[in-house]
Amino acid sequence: MTRPPRRLLVAVNPAASFGRNRAVGPAVVERLTREGFEVAMLREANFELLRREAESAFAQGTDGLIVVGGDGIVSLGVNLVAQTGVPLGMVATGTGNDFARGLGLPHDDPAAAIEALVAAVGRPPHAIDAGVIRPGELRTWFANVVSTGFDAVVNERSNRMSRPRGASRYTIALVRELATFRPRTYTLTIDGVPRTQRAMLVSVANNSSFGGGMQIVPHADLTDGLLDVFIVHPLSRAGLIAVFPKVFAGRHTDHPAVEFVPARHVRIEADDIVAYADGERIGPLPIEVEIVPGAVSIFR
Incomplete structure (x- = not known):
């Protein structure tokens, strides 16, 4: 007992x-x-x-x-x-x-x-999964989402803003970044399989949402022993504006520019991108992300 x-x-x-x-x-x-x-x-x-x-x-x-x-x-x-x-x-x-x-x-x-x-x-208590990030020799745990694209750039801007004081700050930062953001070239290695591609963002999710309820991976499960790589392929500014409101309700999953890839280990490389995890600044890419099943015990 x-x-x-x-x-x-x-x-x-x-x-x-x-x-x-x-x-x-x-x-x-x-x-x-x-x-x-x-x-x-x-x-x-x-x-x-x-x-x-x-x-x-x-x-x-x-x-x-x-x-x-x-x-x-x-x-x-x-x-x-x-x-x-x-x-x-x-x-x-x-x-x-x-x-x-x-x-x-x-x-x-x-x-x-x-x-x-x-x-x-x-x-x-219950056991849930957690992700671990390794930029070089450092190690950081996360529970929710790692951001490495448009979402990370928005996080950078949002963290510099003092107003408004609430979840809408992220949305305002998002709108402002739309004016200048362009797709980046990523080199991804997902469970040992490399791929190079252009993308608006690449996020790695353990939980279903970030940014105050944005359901980027509605099907994410904190106990399935998997991460979900969320990729948004290149879109026009108008296309990105059209997709993002759907993300809040998780209605973007069938969009042709959206891809989900289950994974246990992910390496992400790209120029001029700073990674964020659970809203906390990690540092410039490259990073490696791995799921650790049952790593965290939770009062629930």
Whole structure:
């Protein structure tokens, strides 16, 4: 019989949703404490300080890590718990919350998310897949999507914008990048098979969505032991504008310029492209991406 976790770390992103949900972290701690858990809250002035504090506290041992925020802090959590067996839980308070969406957790109601978490920590955790990225000797884990094309360029612009404060910031950045973006030439090696082609974007998905609910791979499964390579072949500006609204609802899958390739290992090479994973900047291509089945234990 699985012993319920008793000691929990709660890491709170101070900048999630531009600070609009600052009260949620203390509410999570108070609720878990009432349930009888020993809880330590980590909340720093900025994300880099939080990362360092979380790494230090995690290394001292815990029965579970709870993250409060959006997909940025999910990235922090996944990189701490992957292959350790320590379960990860979340209360979604960010602008995108794609990880919560993929898990079927509340993603737009913090109070409901807290109650879902309390119920989940009383049950045995579930195992889900995670991807690992290797640019050179470095290694980064991801739960959702790696972006290496038009979507990554949009992410670069979105991260430089201070307004608007919400999911629409990504959409506005997308519209602005449409004016100048051109297809890139990629060299892909998918499960050992090389191919060179022009494309608007190449993304590698573990989860179904990114960018606050854009269903780029509606059929993605967090437990199938596979990645899904999402390729958009060259399109005119008008064609790209026509496709992107369909992505939000997952209605782009039969478009002739769209291709999905299941894979376990992918190498991506292209000039002048910076990769992003779960909204976090990874660095310039080339990168190698691999799925690790069951790498992350989840309170769900």
